[in-house]
Amino acid sequence: MTLLKKHICVIGAGPAGLRVTKDLIEMGHTVSCFEKMPKLGGVFLKTYDNMRFVSSSLLSAWSDYSDGQEHSPTYWTADEYISYCEKFAEKYDLLKHIYFCHQIEEIRKNVDTGKWVVTVQEVIPDTKYKRCIKATDKALALLRFSLQFDAIAVCSGANSQPVTPIFKGQHIFKGEFIHSNDYLNPSRFEGNRVLIVGSGESAADIMNEVSKVALKTAIVIRGKHGHIIPRYQGNSNSVTDLNTNRCRYSNSYIFGDTIGYVTQWFKYIISKWNFRKKDISANKIIAKIAELNMEQKTSAFSKYGCKSSGFVEAIILRDAEMFRSEFELVENGALFKDGKSFECDTVIVCTGYKSAFPFFDKYHPEISHAGMNPRLNYKQIFNIQYPKEIVFIGFVRPAFGSTTAIIELQSRLFSYVMSNKTQLPSIEEQQLDIINDTIEWSSRFKYDTNRINSIVDYQLYCDSLAKIMGVMPNLTELFFMNPYLWSKIMFGPLTTHQYKLRRIIFLDSEINEATKIIIRQPYGNFLESIITASFLVFGSSWRFLLHLVCRLDPS
Numbered sequence: 315m316t317l318l319k320k321h322i323c324v325i326g327a328g329p330a331g332l333r334v335t336k337d338l339i340e341m342g343h344t345v346s347c348f349e350k351m352p353k354l355g356g357v358f359l360k361t362y363d364n365m366r367f368v369s370s371s372l373l374s375a376w377s378d379y380s381d382g383q384e385h386s387p388t389y390w391t392a393d394e395y396i397s398y399c400e401k402f403a404e405k406y407d408l409l410k411h412i413y414f415c416h417q418i419e420e421i422r423k424n425v426d427t428g429k430w431v432v433t434v435q436e437v438i439p440d441t442k443y444k445r446c447i448k449a450t451d452k453a454l455a456l457l458r459f460s461l462q463f464d465a466i467a468v469c470s471g472a473n474s475q476p477v478t479p480i481f482k483g484q485h486i487f488k489g490e491f492i493h494s495n496d497y498l499n500p501s502r503f504e505g506n507r508v509l510i511v512g513s514g515e516s517a518a519d520i521m522n523e524v525s526k527v528a529l530k531t532a533i534v535i536r537g538k539h540g541h542i543i544p545r546y547q548g549n550s551n552s553v554t555d556l557n558t559n560r561c562r563y564s565n566s567y568i569f570g571d572t573i574g575y576v577t578q579w580f581k582y583i584i585s586k587w588n589f590r591k592k593d594i595s596a597n598k599i600i601a602k603i604a605e606l607n608m609e610q611k612t613s614a615f616s617k618y619g620c621k622s623s624g625f626v627e628a629i630i631l632r633d634a635e636m637f638r639s640e641f642e643l644v645e646n647g648a649l650f651k652d653g654k655s656f657e658c659d660t661v662i663v664c665t666g667y668k669s670a671f672p673f674f675d676k677y678h679p680e681i682s683h684a685g686m687n688p689r690l691n692y693k694q695i696f697n698i699q700y701p702k703e704i705v706f707i708g709f710v711r712p713a714f715g716s717t718t719a720i721i722e723l724q725s726r727l728f729s730y731v732m733s734n735k736t737q738l739p740s741i742e743e744q745q746l747d748i749i750n751d752t753i754e755w756s757s758r759f760k761y762d763t764n765r766i767n768s769i770v771d772y773q774l775y776c777d778s779l780a781k782i783m784g785v786m787p788n789l790t791e792l793f794f795m796n797p798y799l800w801s802k803i804m805f806g807p808l809t810t811h812q813y814k815l816r817r818i819i820f821l822d823s824e825i826n827e828a829t830k831i832i833i834r835q836p837y838g839n840f841l842e843s844i845i846t847a848s849f850l851v852f853g854s855s856w857r858f859l860l861h862l863v864c865r866l867d868p869s
């Protein structure tokens with residue numbers, strides 16, 4: 315099929331914008347990527363000083379740029395990840411397509427030409443963030459201009475606006491009230507009494523560091539907290555997302571919470587047993603995490619992950635308190651529904667972010683609406699009204715796994731579609747898929763779906779994009795032809811290299827590189843693998859038996 319070269323506007327040069335720029339250029343299109351900040355890094359330019367990734371370097375890296383350290387994965391700091399993006403841009407010579415300090419202001423479809431008219435404003439470099447300082451000595455003319463494009467890739471990030479709920483009694487509260495977005499480090503909370511609101515990773519990490527300097531710290535969790543799987547396994551240096559693998563996530567959803575419970579129970583028993591040995595605190599933390607997870611009966615199959623054990627560490631090691639109820643603020647603290655109270659001078663709310671698309675608001679509010687409700691787009695990517703012209707990349711939140719890995723697959727799919735390498739289904743089929751996907755994700759993640767309207771299961775979602783592109787690994791063939799590679803794929807981390815093994819689609823050099831990297835990745839935890847494999851074998855045998863007896867479709 316012939317390639318019709320397209321001229322594409324990419325909004326934002328965070329991980330998604332960078333990735334999309336690379337993939338489209340590689341396919342022969344022309345790209346102008348506009349970024350309002352003065353350098354690469356996206357949201358990680360603004361995050362708190364000691365921010366560390368919650369997905370390991372294995373899952374956060376892209377399949378075409380390796381740090382060469384797959385045998386000993388770690389969790390990157392924000393600075394390390396920014397440096398990864400910079401080296402990626404350098405390797406693929408992408409900077410010449412990116413215009414920093416350029417903000418997209420307005421987008422309008424020209425009905426006569428069919429093109430998208432994009433208004434761009436040069437902006438003064440943002441000096442608020444220390445990670446930008448070195449990049450801010452540019453002289454700018456602050457021009458405002460318009461350009462025309464065939465298609466728009468919206469990569470402006472899902473963290474545009476902090477969500478700050480108004481709490482009962484907030485106007486009476488005499489202390490300081492801040493959102494985690496404005497939190498940089500704990501130094502100014504020294505000697506304070508601090509209440510943290512939220513139960514995600516930011517809340518856990520911030521609570522951990524604040525509790526080291528504050529007089530008193532507490533966390534309030536309304537409803538269920540994120541299912542806690544700390545960054546490292548037990549007391550080891552082994553990253554836990556080695557267990558984000560096909561063996562675990564190929565299990566039926568109905569077994570999910572049972573698998574979660576059994577795994578946590580084993581961890582609880584082992585850590586209690588280990589109390590008698592050295593490193594008592596570490597084992598107490600593991601036991602407490604298991605207790606909390608078992609108490610709320612959730613798992614990685616049904617609840618978003620909290621991959622930081624920070625708040626549990628603060629509770630065990632520094633006597634921080636935990637409250638699990640609704641609350642109202644009073645002059646000098648918080649009153650909880652169950653009658654308890656906590657006196658504080660600072661409240662830090664870690665209540666997340668939402669996306670916003672002000673550049674569509676004036677002329678295309680319906681596109682802006684679809685952006686804010688990602689499930690309205692096909693595969694949470696393609697705008698149903700203009701599927702080959704407007705796409706949203708990076709607006710998916712996996713319960714576990716990593717967003718950056720998902721971004722690679724979304725971007726690959728978009729570049730295939732733009733280059734006619736992959737055809738999208740008809741609009742009617744897309745609409746049906748949208749309905750089915752919405753039902754699937756809403757029922758799986760019933761605790762979170764109202765608050766996190768983009769949540770998906772990492773493996774199911776990645777596989778669904780891979781199936782559209784025809785790049786699913788052939789597991790049966792691998793089992794017989796290369797059982798070692800197969801075992802790494804089943805029991806090692808699910809990274810995007812797995813979608814680069816199909817012979818007809820990829821060059822031998824690409825397949826060899828992907829294979830080499832998969833082989834370098836360590837296996838997941840032995841106990842967890844045994845538990846998840848047992849359920850998988852049990853579930854598959856039952857489905858096979860049912861198929862034989864009732865002649866049901868085993869899928």
Ligand SMILES: Cc1cc2nc3c(=O)[nH]c(=O)nc-3n(C[C@H](O)[C@H](O)[C@H](O)COP(=O)(O)OP(=O)(O)OC[C@H]3O[C@@H](n4cnc5c(N)ncnc54)[C@H](O)[C@@H]3O)c2cc1C
Nearest residue numbers: 326328329330350356357367368369418470471708717718
């Ligand atoms: C504290 C924190 C920790 C996280 N940890 C992880 C992790 O461990 N693993 C993981 O996979 N994900 C993590 N995430 C999720 C993270 O947001 C995504 O992985 C990643 O940032 C997505 O990249 P993006 O390019 O879609 O968005 P962003 O990184 O937000 O980048 C969007 C870019 O668009 C630019 N932009 C926006 N509007 C305009 C405009 N009008 N004109 C021009 N430019 C514009 C912004 O300036 C920004 O640079 C974390 C998020 C936070 C907040």
